[in-house]
Amino acid sequence: MxxxxxxxxxxxxxxxxxxxxxxxxxxxxxxxxxxxxxxxxxxxxxxxxxxxxxxxxxxxxxxxxxxxxxxxxxxxxxxxxxxxxxxxxxxxxxxxxxxxxxxxxxxxxxxxxxxxxxFVAPPTRIMPMDDAHLQSILARLEIPADRVRMTTQLENGPLWQVVELASADDVRAVDAVRVRWPEYKAIGLIGAHPDDGDADYEVRMLAPSSGMSEDPITGSLNAAIARWFQSLGRLDRPLLMAQGGCIGRVGRVHIRPDKTDPDRILVxxxxxxxxxxxxxx
Known part of the structure; x- marks a missing residue:
């Protein structure tokens, strides 16, 4: 030693x-x-x-x-x-x-x-989420189907099951202790703040492999979401993501496309x- x-x-x-x-x-x-x-x-x-x-x-x-x-x-x-x-x-x-x-x-x-x-967001595989798996997540977290806007599965090293909800309030209302790794792999939730909010989106990461019910702030998840948004044409300006508020943290993740290279996203x-x-x- x-x-x-x-x-x-x-x-x-x-x-x-x-x-x-x-x-x-x-x-x-x-x-x-x-x-x-x-x-x-x-x-x-x-x-x-x-x-x-x-x-x-x-x-x-x-x-x-x-x-x-x-x-x-x-x-x-x-x-x-x-x-x-x-x-x-x-x-x-x-x-x-x-x-x-x-x-x-x-x-x-x-x-x-x-x-x-x-950091430059690494390449990310963007795939549809298996419907049976999605339904299991929604049922376990008691998320009403009419509050779901989009879903995807993303991989940039870690694998993320991402559910976009109708609002930041919907994201904050989810009870994280209902899911745990390894029964559930990492689940990302995202919802938009109001236009006059102090961030653009609220993000949460549930069922991390660390054994906690929720990760405080997750750069790799935000990077994967940024790549997903880019693929949808939704990353035309810098974004500020809030994370950790449900567990007493004040996390802020800055996402911006690189003006000199459209393939580079900075997180x-x-x-x-x-x-x-x-x-x-």
Whole structure:
């Protein structure tokens, strides 16, 4: 065992302890798979990440992402939080204002030029949701069919069952404890706020693999929704997504199409560094 640099941060919020917490082991070389999984289970956060040297010159560093129960190929708030921790610990990207992070789905770029750091939404498979599965979700969550606007299944590493409801109030009214992983895979809910609201949409992610009933703020789900909206012609301006309000969080996810490249969608948010120390592993 040895002491390793450890940073804990809060992602997708400007209020300490009101976002999605992330533990980052900055110096993870030499740790085995089981050690990483055991530490992630011990932190009991939605995700814990481990920073490693990149496999090749295309990336600035490599990240492995663990929930308390399994490794994830990609996740949004660990991407932004790991990037912030790497920069805080002295990391310097090969290209100014652009960090290239290697993870299991490949290279994910984080753009540092905007008001908030933003990762490029990875490619997303867009598929119809199986009707029997949809009906099971609606019945379990007691969502009236006439409040459903659209549904889809999205995959950008994680797999999402997404249901768009008629309003943000409909999204907030759902009782998250009715569904749990692994009986139900990750369920995304989205509904529009009124025109004078403080965000464009309300988002929730139910039945996360972390074992919680609800994920505080989910960058990868918001990224998948952004790709879905783009495919429908509904991403013609920047959007602000609110998430976490039902569990006392103040999460804000910024989504904007890249004006210079129509295939790039940027998904951003603020990261606050709360703890910087060492851990013995």
């Amino acid at each position: 040895q002491q390793r640099r450890f940073i804990q941060c809060d992602v997708f919020t400007d209020q300490p302890t009101r976002g999605n917490g992330l533990a980052v082991v900055v110096e993870a070389e030499g740790l085995g798979d089981q050690q990483m999984q055991d530490f992630a289970a011990w932190t009991n956060l939605a995700e814990t990440t481990f920073l490693l040297p990149p496999s090749g010159p295309e990336a600035d560093y490599r990240v492995r992402i663990f929930t308390p129960t399994r490794e994830m190929p990609f996740a949004g708030h660990p991407t932004l939080g790991s990037c912030a921790a790497w920069l805080h610990a002295g990391g310097r990207p090969a290209q100014p204002d652009l960090v290239r992070q290697e993870c299991a789905v490949g290279i994910v770029e984080i753009d540092l030029r905007g008001d908030v750091p933003a 951003g948010g603020q990261t606050l560094l709360l703890i910087d120390g060492t851990v013995t592993l």
